[in-house]
Amino acid sequence: MVNTRAISIVSVSLLPLCSAFTPQLDFTLDADGCVSSPYDASVDYFPLERRAIYTEGIQGDITEFAEDFQIQYMRTKKIVRNLRTGMNYVLHHCGLPRITSDLPADAVAAAAFDVPVSKWSTASTIPISFAEELGLGPHLVHLDATYVVSPCVQKRQKCDAVGHGSPYAPGWSEAINASGSQLNIIDTFGTGATGTEIDVSFDASGDPGALARVEWVKFIAAFFNKEPEANRILESTEERFNAIAAQVRATRSTLPTLPPRVAFLTFLAGYGTTPSRWEIEQTEYLLDILSHAGARQLPIETFISACPTTSTAHSKFLCDSSEALKPVLEQLDIVIDLTYAPTPASYTLDTFLSTYNLTNDDASRYPFLTNSKVLRVDAATASLFPPIIGLDWFEDAIPHPDAVLADLVAYIVPEAIANKTNSRVPFTRNIALNEQPVVIDSSSCDSPFMTCPGETAPPTPPPEFNGCIGGTSYCVIAFPPSPPASPPSPASPPTSPSPSPSPLPPPSGDSDDDLPGWAVALIAVVSVLAVAALAFSIILVLRERSGSPLFTQQLVDVTSTAPKPGQVEATSSL
Secondary structure, X not given: OOOHHHHHHHHHHOHHHHOOOOOOOOOOEOOOOOEOOOOOOOOOOOOHHHOOOOEOOEOOOEEEEOOOEEEEEOOOEEEEEEOOOOEEEEEEEOOOOOOOOOOOHHHOOOEEEEEOOOOEEEXXXXXXXXXXXXXXXXXXXXXXXXXXXXXXXXXXXXXXXXEEOOOOOOOHHHHHHHHOOOEEEEOOOOOOOOOOOOEEEOOHHHOOOHHHHHOOHHHHHHOOOOHHHHHHHHHHHHHHHHHHHHHHHHHHOOOOOOOOEEEEEEEEOOEOOEOOEEEEEOOHHHHHHHHHOOOEOOOHHHHHHHOOEEEOOOXXXXXXXXXXHHHHHOOOOEEEEOOOOOOHHHOOHHHHHHHOOOOHHHHHHOHHHHOOOEEEOOOEEEOOOOOOOEEOHXXXXXXXXXXXXXXXXXXXXXXXXXXXXXXXXXXXXXXHHOOXXXXXXXXXXXXXXXXXXXXXXXXXXXXXXXXXXXXXXXEEOXXXXXXXXXXXEEOOOOOOOOOOOOOOOOOOOOOOOOOOHHHHHHHHHHHHHHHXXXXXXXXXXXXXXXXXXOOOOOXXXXXXXXXXXXXXXXXOOO
16 A cells, blocks of 8 residues: 555645646657557556556556555556456556567467556446546446446436446347447446456455555556546545545544444345344455544444344354344444435434334344434435435445545544544434435536537547656656636537737847847756655655654644535425
8 A cells, every 4th residue: 555644745745746747758648548659668658657656656567556456667567467256357558569579478378458548337336436437437328327327427327428238138248339438347246247358347346445546546557648636535535545444543542431342344135045134344445444434343342242243254143033143233332324225315313213113112132223323325416317326425436535524423423533624424314313314416517528419529638748857767647637617618609700810019139039038047047946856755754764753743623524415305205
Protein backbone atom coordinates (compact mmCIF):
# COMPACT_ATOMS: atom_id res chain seq x y z
CA MET A 1 0.00 0.00 0.00
CA VAL A 2 1.21 3.52 -0.76
CA ASN A 3 2.91 5.46 2.02
CA THR A 4 0.27 8.18 1.97
CA ARG A 5 1.98 10.71 4.16
CA ALA A 6 5.22 10.77 2.19
CA ILE A 7 3.52 11.21 -1.16
CA SER A 8 1.05 13.77 0.15
CA ILE A 9 3.84 16.02 1.40
CA VAL A 10 5.56 15.89 -1.97
CA SER A 11 2.36 16.49 -3.90
CA VAL A 12 1.23 19.45 -1.78
CA SER A 13 4.61 21.14 -1.83
CA LEU A 14 4.68 21.00 -5.62
CA LEU A 15 1.05 21.74 -6.40
CA PRO A 16 1.64 24.89 -8.49
CA LEU A 17 4.41 23.15 -10.43
CA CYS A 18 2.70 19.80 -11.03
CA SER A 19 -0.68 21.22 -11.95
CA ALA A 20 0.87 22.57 -15.12
CA PHE A 21 3.48 19.84 -15.59
CA THR A 22 3.88 18.45 -19.09
CA PRO A 23 6.84 16.11 -19.66
CA GLN A 24 9.11 16.24 -22.65
CA LEU A 25 8.17 12.89 -24.18
CA ASP A 26 10.33 11.25 -26.83
CA PHE A 27 7.26 10.66 -29.01
CA THR A 28 4.01 12.33 -29.93
CA LEU A 29 0.42 11.24 -29.32
CA ASP A 30 -2.57 11.91 -31.55
CA ALA A 31 -6.06 12.91 -30.43
CA ASP A 32 -6.92 9.26 -29.69
CA GLY A 33 -3.87 8.79 -27.46
CA CYS A 34 -2.01 6.66 -30.03
CA VAL A 35 1.64 7.18 -30.93
CA SER A 36 1.80 9.27 -34.09
CA SER A 37 5.58 9.58 -34.47
CA PRO A 38 7.73 6.91 -36.18
CA TYR A 39 8.50 3.87 -34.03
CA ASP A 40 11.89 3.95 -32.29
CA ALA A 41 13.01 0.76 -30.55
CA SER A 42 15.14 2.73 -28.09
CA VAL A 43 12.22 4.78 -26.74
CA ASP A 44 10.29 3.85 -23.61
CA TYR A 45 6.68 4.59 -24.53
CA PHE A 46 5.54 4.02 -20.94
CA PRO A 47 8.05 6.22 -19.08
CA LEU A 48 7.75 6.98 -15.37
CA GLU A 49 5.61 10.02 -16.11
CA ARG A 50 2.86 7.71 -17.43
CA ARG A 51 2.99 4.88 -14.89
CA ALA A 52 1.12 3.96 -11.74
CA ILE A 53 3.02 5.08 -8.66
CA TYR A 54 3.76 2.35 -6.17
CA THR A 55 5.31 3.36 -2.83
CA GLU A 56 6.66 6.75 -1.75
CA GLY A 57 6.78 7.85 -5.36
CA ILE A 58 9.34 5.17 -6.25
CA GLN A 59 8.61 3.12 -9.33
CA GLY A 60 9.90 -0.07 -10.85
CA ASP A 61 9.11 -2.09 -13.94
CA ILE A 62 6.84 -4.41 -11.93
CA THR A 63 4.60 -2.89 -9.28
CA GLU A 64 2.12 -4.69 -7.06
CA PHE A 65 -0.96 -2.89 -5.83
CA ALA A 66 -3.46 -3.74 -3.15
CA GLU A 67 -3.07 -7.52 -2.78
CA ASP A 68 -4.69 -8.91 -5.87
CA PHE A 69 -3.26 -7.29 -9.01
CA GLN A 70 0.03 -6.31 -10.56
CA ILE A 71 1.22 -4.15 -13.46
CA GLN A 72 4.47 -4.81 -15.33
CA TYR A 73 5.70 -2.05 -17.65
CA MET A 74 7.75 -2.69 -20.78
CA ARG A 75 8.82 -0.31 -23.57
CA THR A 76 5.81 -0.68 -25.86
CA LYS A 77 3.37 -2.57 -23.65
CA LYS A 78 2.33 -3.40 -20.12
CA ILE A 79 1.08 -6.60 -18.53
CA VAL A 80 -1.82 -6.41 -16.09
CA ARG A 81 -2.18 -9.46 -13.84
CA ASN A 82 -5.26 -10.29 -11.80
CA LEU A 83 -3.61 -12.33 -9.07
CA ARG A 84 -6.93 -13.49 -7.65
CA THR A 85 -8.19 -15.11 -10.84
CA GLY A 86 -4.82 -15.81 -12.49
CA MET A 87 -5.92 -13.93 -15.62
CA ASN A 88 -3.28 -11.84 -17.41
CA TYR A 89 -3.75 -9.13 -20.05
CA VAL A 90 -1.18 -7.66 -22.45
CA LEU A 91 -1.79 -4.01 -23.26
CA HIS A 92 0.05 -2.83 -26.40
CA HIS A 93 0.35 0.92 -26.99
CA CYS A 94 -1.71 1.79 -30.05
CA GLY A 95 0.23 3.28 -32.93
CA LEU A 96 3.13 0.90 -32.32
CA PRO A 97 3.90 -2.59 -33.63
CA ARG A 98 2.78 -5.45 -31.40
CA ILE A 99 6.08 -6.89 -30.18
CA THR A 100 5.56 -10.29 -28.54
CA SER A 101 9.00 -11.87 -28.70
CA ASP A 102 9.98 -10.55 -25.25
CA LEU A 103 6.77 -11.46 -23.41
CA PRO A 104 7.22 -13.40 -20.15
CA ALA A 105 5.93 -16.98 -20.21
CA ASP A 106 2.75 -16.25 -18.29
CA ALA A 107 1.71 -13.58 -20.82
CA VAL A 108 2.39 -15.36 -24.11
CA ALA A 109 -1.16 -16.71 -24.40
CA ALA A 110 -2.83 -13.79 -22.57
CA ALA A 111 -5.59 -11.68 -24.13
CA ALA A 112 -4.14 -8.67 -25.96
CA PHE A 113 -5.50 -5.11 -26.20
CA ASP A 114 -4.47 -1.94 -27.99
CA VAL A 115 -4.51 0.89 -25.44
CA PRO A 116 -5.99 3.25 -24.77
CA VAL A 117 -9.28 1.52 -25.50
CA SER A 118 -12.04 3.92 -26.48
CA LYS A 119 -15.23 1.97 -25.68
CA TRP A 120 -16.14 -0.30 -22.77
CA SER A 121 -19.08 -2.26 -21.40
CA THR A 122 -20.12 -4.03 -18.20
CA ALA A 123 -22.96 -5.90 -16.53
CA SER A 124 -21.83 -4.83 -13.04
CA THR A 125 -22.38 -1.56 -11.20
CA ILE A 126 -19.09 -1.53 -9.24
CA PRO A 127 -16.84 -0.57 -12.22
CA ILE A 128 -19.12 2.36 -13.09
CA SER A 129 -18.09 4.57 -10.19
CA PHE A 130 -14.39 3.73 -10.65
CA ALA A 131 -14.61 4.60 -14.35
CA GLU A 132 -16.51 7.84 -13.73
CA GLU A 133 -13.74 8.97 -11.35
CA LEU A 134 -11.33 8.57 -14.28
CA GLY A 135 -13.61 10.51 -16.64
CA LEU A 136 -14.50 7.38 -18.61
CA GLY A 137 -18.28 7.63 -18.31
CA PRO A 138 -18.72 8.94 -21.87
CA HIS A 139 -16.85 5.87 -23.19
CA LEU A 140 -19.37 3.42 -21.70
CA VAL A 141 -21.36 2.01 -24.64
CA HIS A 142 -23.36 -0.91 -23.20
CA LEU A 143 -24.37 -2.12 -19.74
CA ASP A 144 -27.01 -3.73 -17.59
CA ALA A 145 -28.55 -0.57 -16.14
CA THR A 146 -31.19 -2.37 -14.05
CA TYR A 147 -29.63 -1.43 -10.69
CA VAL A 148 -27.60 1.62 -11.75
CA VAL A 149 -27.61 4.61 -9.38
CA SER A 150 -25.19 6.99 -11.15
CA PRO A 151 -27.31 9.98 -12.21
CA CYS A 152 -25.23 10.58 -15.34
CA VAL A 153 -25.45 6.98 -16.52
CA GLN A 154 -29.19 7.15 -15.88
CA LYS A 155 -29.33 10.28 -18.02
CA ARG A 156 -27.45 8.72 -20.93
CA GLN A 157 -29.44 5.50 -20.78
CA LYS A 158 -32.74 7.38 -20.87
CA CYS A 159 -31.69 9.21 -24.05
CA ASP A 160 -30.28 6.03 -25.62
CA ALA A 161 -26.72 7.34 -25.60
CA VAL A 162 -25.69 4.04 -24.01
CA GLY A 163 -27.15 0.60 -24.65
CA HIS A 164 -28.89 -1.49 -22.01
CA GLY A 165 -29.67 -5.19 -21.72
CA SER A 166 -29.64 -8.14 -19.36
CA PRO A 167 -26.65 -10.49 -19.38
CA TYR A 168 -29.07 -13.32 -18.63
CA ALA A 169 -31.18 -12.70 -21.72
CA PRO A 170 -30.38 -13.80 -25.28
CA GLY A 171 -28.46 -11.29 -27.36
CA TRP A 172 -26.18 -9.85 -24.64
CA SER A 173 -22.92 -10.78 -26.35
CA GLU A 174 -24.23 -9.74 -29.76
CA ALA A 175 -25.28 -6.33 -28.41
CA ILE A 176 -21.84 -5.73 -26.90
CA ASN A 177 -20.19 -6.70 -30.15
CA ALA A 178 -22.49 -4.34 -32.09
CA SER A 179 -21.71 -1.50 -29.66
CA GLY A 180 -18.03 -1.61 -30.59
CA SER A 181 -16.92 -2.29 -27.02
CA GLN A 182 -13.20 -3.06 -26.82
CA LEU A 183 -13.21 -3.86 -23.08
CA ASN A 184 -15.94 -5.79 -21.27
CA ILE A 185 -15.52 -5.66 -17.49
CA ILE A 186 -16.79 -8.75 -15.67
CA ASP A 187 -16.51 -10.04 -12.09
CA THR A 188 -15.06 -13.19 -10.56
CA PHE A 189 -18.26 -15.07 -11.34
CA GLY A 190 -18.11 -14.09 -15.02
CA THR A 191 -21.24 -11.93 -14.88
CA GLY A 192 -21.82 -10.41 -18.31
CA ALA A 193 -19.04 -12.37 -20.01
CA THR A 194 -19.11 -12.51 -23.79
CA GLY A 195 -16.74 -15.45 -24.10
CA THR A 196 -14.33 -13.33 -26.15
CA GLU A 197 -10.92 -11.80 -25.45
CA ILE A 198 -12.41 -8.44 -24.49
CA ASP A 199 -13.64 -9.91 -21.16
CA VAL A 200 -11.55 -8.65 -18.23
CA SER A 201 -12.08 -9.76 -14.64
CA PHE A 202 -12.26 -6.80 -12.23
CA ASP A 203 -12.28 -7.90 -8.57
CA ALA A 204 -12.06 -4.81 -6.37
CA SER A 205 -14.74 -6.16 -4.03
CA GLY A 206 -12.58 -9.16 -3.17
CA ASP A 207 -9.50 -7.23 -2.04
CA PRO A 208 -9.19 -6.93 1.77
CA GLY A 209 -9.01 -3.49 3.32
CA ALA A 210 -10.91 -0.31 2.48
CA LEU A 211 -8.09 1.57 0.75
CA ALA A 212 -6.80 -1.58 -0.97
CA ARG A 213 -10.09 -1.73 -2.84
CA VAL A 214 -9.81 1.89 -3.99
CA GLU A 215 -6.43 1.10 -5.53
CA TRP A 216 -8.19 -1.00 -8.17
CA VAL A 217 -8.81 2.30 -9.93
CA LYS A 218 -5.29 1.77 -11.29
CA PHE A 219 -6.32 -1.57 -12.77
CA ILE A 220 -9.02 0.07 -14.89
CA ALA A 221 -6.81 3.08 -15.63
CA ALA A 222 -4.16 0.87 -17.23
CA PHE A 223 -6.52 0.03 -20.12
CA PHE A 224 -6.99 3.74 -20.85
CA ASN A 225 -3.40 4.94 -20.15
CA LYS A 226 -4.76 6.99 -17.26
CA GLU A 227 -2.47 5.79 -14.48
CA PRO A 228 -1.43 9.35 -13.44
CA GLU A 229 -5.11 10.23 -12.96
CA ALA A 230 -5.54 7.05 -10.90
CA ASN A 231 -2.54 8.01 -8.76
CA ARG A 232 -4.21 11.31 -7.96
CA ILE A 233 -7.59 9.72 -7.20
CA LEU A 234 -6.11 7.22 -4.75
CA GLU A 235 -3.96 9.87 -3.11
CA SER A 236 -6.82 12.29 -2.53
CA THR A 237 -9.08 9.49 -1.25
CA GLU A 238 -6.41 8.33 1.19
CA GLU A 239 -5.84 11.87 2.43
CA ARG A 240 -9.54 12.37 3.15
CA PHE A 241 -9.86 8.93 4.74
CA ASN A 242 -6.82 9.46 6.96
CA ALA A 243 -7.92 12.96 7.96
CA ILE A 244 -11.28 11.65 9.14
CA ALA A 245 -9.64 8.77 11.01
CA ALA A 246 -7.19 11.18 12.68
CA GLN A 247 -10.05 13.41 13.78
CA VAL A 248 -11.83 10.39 15.26
CA ARG A 249 -8.73 9.36 17.19
CA ALA A 250 -8.23 12.87 18.53
CA THR A 251 -11.86 13.17 19.58
CA ARG A 252 -11.99 9.72 21.17
CA SER A 253 -8.95 10.57 23.31
CA THR A 254 -10.96 13.34 24.98
CA LEU A 255 -14.09 11.28 25.71
CA PRO A 256 -14.54 9.60 29.09
CA THR A 257 -16.61 6.70 27.73
CA LEU A 258 -15.51 3.53 25.98
CA PRO A 259 -16.03 3.33 22.21
CA PRO A 260 -19.43 1.93 21.21
CA ARG A 261 -19.68 -1.76 20.30
CA VAL A 262 -20.81 -2.11 16.68
CA ALA A 263 -21.49 -5.05 14.36
CA PHE A 264 -22.84 -5.69 10.86
CA LEU A 265 -25.70 -8.20 10.74
CA THR A 266 -27.59 -9.93 7.92
CA PHE A 267 -30.70 -12.09 7.76
CA LEU A 268 -31.17 -14.58 4.92
CA ALA A 269 -34.63 -16.10 4.54
CA GLY A 270 -34.76 -19.82 3.98
CA TYR A 271 -35.92 -21.44 0.76
CA GLY A 272 -36.66 -25.06 -0.14
CA THR A 273 -34.73 -27.25 2.23
CA THR A 274 -32.33 -24.44 3.17
CA PRO A 275 -33.23 -22.97 6.58
CA SER A 276 -33.20 -19.28 7.45
CA ARG A 277 -30.06 -17.97 9.08
CA TRP A 278 -28.79 -14.88 10.84
CA GLU A 279 -25.21 -13.80 10.10
CA ILE A 280 -22.59 -11.71 11.90
CA GLU A 281 -20.42 -10.14 9.18
CA GLN A 282 -16.65 -10.22 9.75
CA THR A 283 -15.46 -9.15 6.29
CA GLU A 284 -12.08 -7.44 6.61
CA TYR A 285 -13.27 -4.47 4.57
CA LEU A 286 -16.15 -3.78 6.97
CA LEU A 287 -14.04 -4.29 10.09
CA ASP A 288 -11.42 -1.93 8.66
CA ILE A 289 -14.04 0.80 8.26
CA LEU A 290 -15.43 0.23 11.76
CA SER A 291 -11.97 0.40 13.31
CA HIS A 292 -11.17 3.75 11.69
CA ALA A 293 -14.63 5.04 12.61
CA GLY A 294 -13.89 4.60 16.30
CA ALA A 295 -15.99 1.50 16.95
CA ARG A 296 -15.18 -1.33 19.34
CA GLN A 297 -15.32 -4.96 18.29
CA LEU A 298 -16.80 -7.63 20.51
CA PRO A 299 -14.38 -10.41 21.45
CA ILE A 300 -14.36 -13.14 18.84
CA GLU A 301 -15.17 -15.63 21.59
CA THR A 302 -18.55 -13.93 22.00
CA PHE A 303 -19.45 -14.75 18.39
CA ILE A 304 -18.09 -18.27 18.59
CA SER A 305 -20.06 -19.15 21.72
CA ALA A 306 -23.31 -17.82 20.23
CA CYS A 307 -22.92 -18.88 16.60
CA PRO A 308 -20.03 -21.36 16.23
CA THR A 309 -20.59 -22.07 12.53
CA THR A 310 -18.47 -19.99 10.15
CA SER A 311 -18.25 -19.57 6.38
CA THR A 312 -15.97 -18.10 3.74
CA ALA A 313 -12.74 -18.28 5.72
CA HIS A 314 -14.37 -17.04 8.94
CA SER A 315 -15.71 -13.84 7.37
CA LYS A 316 -19.17 -14.68 8.77
CA PHE A 317 -20.57 -16.34 11.85
CA LEU A 318 -23.80 -18.20 11.08
CA CYS A 319 -26.60 -18.43 13.62
CA ASP A 320 -29.27 -21.05 13.05
CA SER A 321 -31.85 -19.13 15.10
CA SER A 322 -32.56 -15.61 16.26
CA GLU A 323 -32.42 -16.86 19.85
CA ALA A 324 -28.80 -17.92 19.36
CA LEU A 325 -27.96 -14.40 18.20
CA LYS A 326 -29.57 -12.58 21.14
CA PRO A 327 -26.58 -12.90 23.55
CA VAL A 328 -24.59 -10.97 20.95
CA LEU A 329 -27.32 -8.39 20.40
CA GLU A 330 -27.46 -7.71 24.14
CA GLN A 331 -23.88 -6.36 23.98
CA LEU A 332 -24.17 -4.10 20.92
CA ASP A 333 -24.52 -0.32 21.17
CA ILE A 334 -25.07 0.10 17.41
CA VAL A 335 -26.37 -2.40 14.86
CA ILE A 336 -25.81 -2.05 11.11
CA ASP A 337 -28.36 -4.23 9.35
CA LEU A 338 -27.35 -5.38 5.84
CA THR A 339 -30.48 -7.45 5.24
CA TYR A 340 -31.62 -7.02 1.65
CA ALA A 341 -34.98 -5.34 1.12
CA PRO A 342 -36.34 -4.96 -2.42
CA THR A 343 -38.22 -1.81 -1.34
CA PRO A 344 -35.97 0.01 1.16
CA ALA A 345 -38.63 2.56 2.15
CA SER A 346 -40.80 -0.24 3.52
CA TYR A 347 -38.02 -1.57 5.76
CA THR A 348 -38.68 0.16 9.09
CA LEU A 349 -37.77 -0.42 12.70
CA ASP A 350 -40.79 -2.68 13.01
CA THR A 351 -39.45 -4.73 10.09
CA PHE A 352 -36.09 -5.04 11.82
CA LEU A 353 -37.69 -6.12 15.11
CA SER A 354 -39.74 -8.74 13.32
CA THR A 355 -36.74 -10.01 11.31
CA TYR A 356 -34.69 -10.54 14.46
CA ASN A 357 -37.67 -11.69 16.57
CA LEU A 358 -37.54 -8.72 18.93
CA THR A 359 -40.29 -6.51 20.35
CA ASN A 360 -40.48 -2.97 21.64
CA ASP A 361 -40.73 -4.43 25.12
CA ASP A 362 -37.17 -5.73 24.68
CA ALA A 363 -35.67 -2.25 24.41
CA SER A 364 -34.14 -2.27 27.88
CA ARG A 365 -32.23 -5.50 27.09
CA TYR A 366 -30.57 -4.18 23.95
CA PRO A 367 -28.35 -1.05 24.09
CA PHE A 368 -28.81 -0.30 20.37
CA LEU A 369 -32.58 0.01 20.94
CA THR A 370 -32.06 2.14 24.04
CA ASN A 371 -29.65 4.32 22.03
CA SER A 372 -32.00 4.39 19.01
CA LYS A 373 -29.18 3.34 16.67
CA VAL A 374 -30.30 0.75 14.14
CA LEU A 375 -28.61 1.58 10.85
CA ARG A 376 -29.22 0.49 7.27
CA VAL A 377 -27.03 0.99 4.17
CA ASP A 378 -29.95 1.67 1.82
CA ALA A 379 -30.18 5.43 2.31
CA ALA A 380 -29.33 6.26 -1.32
CA THR A 381 -31.34 4.48 -4.01
CA ALA A 382 -32.39 4.72 -7.64
CA SER A 383 -35.14 3.19 -9.73
CA LEU A 384 -34.39 3.49 -13.41
CA PHE A 385 -36.70 0.56 -14.15
CA PRO A 386 -39.52 0.59 -11.54
CA PRO A 387 -40.30 -1.25 -9.39
CA ILE A 388 -36.68 -2.50 -9.30
CA ILE A 389 -34.53 -0.44 -6.94
CA GLY A 390 -30.73 -0.18 -6.93
CA LEU A 391 -28.60 0.79 -3.93
CA ASP A 392 -25.73 3.24 -4.07
CA TRP A 393 -23.99 1.10 -1.44
CA PHE A 394 -23.31 -1.57 -4.07
CA GLU A 395 -22.06 0.95 -6.66
CA ASP A 396 -20.34 3.82 -4.91
CA ALA A 397 -19.17 2.58 -1.50
CA ILE A 398 -16.10 0.57 -2.57
CA PRO A 399 -14.33 3.39 -4.49
CA HIS A 400 -15.33 5.94 -1.82
CA PRO A 401 -14.42 4.55 1.63
CA ASP A 402 -13.81 8.11 2.83
CA ALA A 403 -17.52 8.86 2.34
CA VAL A 404 -18.49 5.59 4.05
CA LEU A 405 -16.19 6.44 6.95
CA ALA A 406 -17.60 9.96 7.36
CA ASP A 407 -21.06 8.45 7.19
CA LEU A 408 -20.51 5.99 10.04
CA VAL A 409 -18.53 8.44 12.17
CA ALA A 410 -21.63 10.64 12.32
CA TYR A 411 -23.29 7.82 14.32
CA ILE A 412 -20.34 6.21 16.11
CA VAL A 413 -18.38 9.31 17.22
CA PRO A 414 -20.68 12.23 16.38
CA GLU A 415 -18.47 14.56 18.42
CA ALA A 416 -15.81 14.22 15.70
CA ILE A 417 -18.08 15.82 13.10
CA ALA A 418 -17.63 19.57 13.34
CA ASN A 419 -20.65 20.63 11.29
CA LYS A 420 -23.69 18.54 12.16
CA THR A 421 -26.23 20.96 10.73
CA ASN A 422 -25.15 20.15 7.17
CA SER A 423 -24.77 16.42 7.65
CA ARG A 424 -26.55 13.99 5.35
CA VAL A 425 -25.34 10.44 5.18
CA PRO A 426 -24.74 9.22 1.64
CA PHE A 427 -25.19 5.52 2.34
CA THR A 428 -26.57 4.98 5.84
CA ARG A 429 -29.86 5.83 7.54
CA ASN A 430 -31.07 5.28 11.08
CA ILE A 431 -34.40 3.45 11.00
CA ALA A 432 -34.69 3.81 14.79
CA LEU A 433 -35.21 7.53 14.09
CA ASN A 434 -37.39 6.83 11.05
CA GLU A 435 -34.84 8.21 8.59
CA GLN A 436 -36.05 7.59 5.05
CA PRO A 437 -34.14 6.57 1.93
CA VAL A 438 -33.59 9.09 -0.82
CA VAL A 439 -33.92 8.58 -4.56
CA ILE A 440 -31.15 9.67 -6.97
CA ASP A 441 -32.32 10.42 -10.48
CA SER A 442 -30.85 11.76 -13.69
CA SER A 443 -31.62 15.37 -12.77
CA SER A 444 -28.59 15.45 -10.47
CA CYS A 445 -26.09 14.64 -13.24
CA ASP A 446 -23.54 17.46 -13.13
CA SER A 447 -20.90 16.21 -15.56
CA PRO A 448 -20.70 18.34 -18.72
CA PHE A 449 -19.09 15.38 -20.53
CA MET A 450 -22.01 12.97 -20.01
CA THR A 451 -24.07 14.24 -22.91
CA CYS A 452 -27.16 13.17 -24.81
CA PRO A 453 -27.88 13.67 -28.51
CA GLY A 454 -28.28 17.38 -29.14
CA GLU A 455 -25.88 18.38 -26.34
CA THR A 456 -22.30 19.52 -26.86
CA ALA A 457 -19.60 18.44 -24.44
CA PRO A 458 -16.60 20.67 -23.71
CA PRO A 459 -13.20 19.72 -25.13
CA THR A 460 -11.63 16.63 -23.60
CA PRO A 461 -9.12 17.61 -20.87
CA PRO A 462 -5.48 17.01 -21.72
CA PRO A 463 -3.83 13.86 -20.33
CA GLU A 464 -2.22 14.04 -16.93
CA PHE A 465 1.37 13.05 -16.18
CA ASN A 466 3.39 12.34 -13.07
CA GLY A 467 6.10 14.86 -12.26
CA CYS A 468 9.34 12.86 -12.23
CA ILE A 469 12.89 13.88 -11.41
CA GLY A 470 15.22 13.16 -14.29
CA GLY A 471 17.74 10.38 -13.70
CA THR A 472 15.83 9.03 -10.65
CA SER A 473 12.76 6.92 -9.98
CA TYR A 474 11.10 9.58 -7.83
CA CYS A 475 7.79 10.96 -9.05
CA VAL A 476 4.96 13.01 -7.62
CA ILE A 477 1.32 12.50 -8.40
CA ALA A 478 -0.53 14.36 -11.08
CA PHE A 479 -3.09 17.04 -10.40
CA PRO A 480 -6.35 17.51 -12.29
CA PRO A 481 -6.69 20.14 -14.99
CA SER A 482 -9.08 22.99 -14.39
CA PRO A 483 -12.73 21.89 -14.58
CA PRO A 484 -14.81 22.95 -17.57
CA ALA A 485 -16.55 26.25 -17.15
CA SER A 486 -20.09 25.24 -18.07
CA PRO A 487 -22.39 22.19 -18.33
CA PRO A 488 -23.40 20.77 -21.72
CA SER A 489 -25.70 22.93 -23.76
CA PRO A 490 -28.09 21.99 -26.55
CA ALA A 491 -26.57 22.17 -29.99
CA SER A 492 -27.42 25.49 -31.62
CA PRO A 493 -27.81 26.20 -35.31
CA PRO A 494 -24.80 27.72 -37.01
CA THR A 495 -24.62 31.48 -36.89
CA SER A 496 -23.27 33.94 -39.36
CA PRO A 497 -19.55 34.42 -39.01
CA SER A 498 -18.47 37.56 -37.21
CA PRO A 499 -16.65 40.14 -39.24
CA SER A 500 -12.90 39.73 -39.07
CA PRO A 501 -11.19 42.20 -36.78
CA SER A 502 -8.95 44.82 -38.30
CA PRO A 503 -5.40 43.60 -38.73
CA LEU A 504 -3.03 44.68 -35.96
CA PRO A 505 0.06 46.67 -36.81
CA PRO A 506 3.28 44.64 -36.76
CA PRO A 507 5.21 44.84 -33.50
CA SER A 508 8.21 47.08 -33.35
CA GLY A 509 11.76 45.80 -32.96
CA ASP A 510 14.36 44.08 -35.06
CA SER A 511 12.90 40.54 -34.78
CA ASP A 512 9.42 39.17 -34.14
CA ASP A 513 10.91 36.15 -32.30
CA ASP A 514 13.19 37.95 -29.84
CA LEU A 515 12.17 37.94 -26.16
CA PRO A 516 12.87 41.00 -24.04
CA GLY A 517 15.67 40.61 -21.52
CA TRP A 518 13.37 40.74 -18.51
CA ALA A 519 11.37 37.78 -19.89
CA VAL A 520 14.50 35.66 -20.31
CA ALA A 521 15.54 36.47 -16.74
CA LEU A 522 12.08 35.60 -15.43
CA ILE A 523 12.11 32.22 -17.20
CA ALA A 524 15.53 31.46 -15.73
CA VAL A 525 14.36 32.32 -12.20
CA VAL A 526 11.23 30.18 -12.53
CA SER A 527 13.28 27.25 -13.84
CA VAL A 528 15.69 27.47 -10.89
CA LEU A 529 12.80 27.59 -8.42
CA ALA A 530 11.20 24.56 -10.07
CA VAL A 531 14.40 22.52 -9.77
CA ALA A 532 14.78 23.62 -6.15
CA ALA A 533 11.24 22.56 -5.37
CA LEU A 534 11.83 19.12 -6.85
CA ALA A 535 15.06 18.73 -4.90
CA PHE A 536 13.31 19.80 -1.71
CA SER A 537 10.66 17.16 -2.32
CA ILE A 538 13.35 14.46 -2.41
CA ILE A 539 14.65 15.65 0.96
CA LEU A 540 11.15 15.50 2.39
CA VAL A 541 10.63 11.95 1.13
CA LEU A 542 13.99 10.75 2.43
CA ARG A 543 13.38 12.35 5.84
CA GLU A 544 9.97 10.67 5.97
CA ARG A 545 11.49 7.28 5.15
CA SER A 546 14.15 7.72 7.83
CA GLY A 547 11.50 8.48 10.45
CA SER A 548 12.57 12.14 10.93
CA PRO A 549 9.95 14.20 9.11
CA LEU A 550 10.49 17.91 8.65
CA PHE A 551 6.83 18.57 9.34
CA THR A 552 4.38 16.99 11.74
CA GLN A 553 0.85 16.14 10.80
CA GLN A 554 -1.97 18.35 12.10
CA LEU A 555 -5.56 17.36 12.62
CA VAL A 556 -8.19 18.95 10.45
CA ASP A 557 -11.88 19.61 10.89
CA VAL A 558 -13.94 17.02 9.08
CA THR A 559 -17.57 17.48 8.17
CA SER A 560 -19.93 14.77 7.17
CA THR A 561 -20.70 14.20 3.53
CA ALA A 562 -23.23 16.58 2.02
CA PRO A 563 -26.27 15.20 0.20
CA LYS A 564 -25.96 14.49 -3.49
CA PRO A 565 -27.66 17.15 -5.56
CA GLY A 566 -31.02 16.19 -6.96
CA GLN A 567 -31.88 13.72 -4.21
CA VAL A 568 -35.53 13.61 -3.16
CA GLU A 569 -37.32 11.59 -0.51
CA ALA A 570 -38.60 8.20 -1.55
CA THR A 571 -42.32 7.95 -2.17
CA SER A 572 -44.63 5.28 -0.84
CA SER A 573 -44.72 3.70 -4.29
CA LEU A 574 -41.19 2.40 -3.67
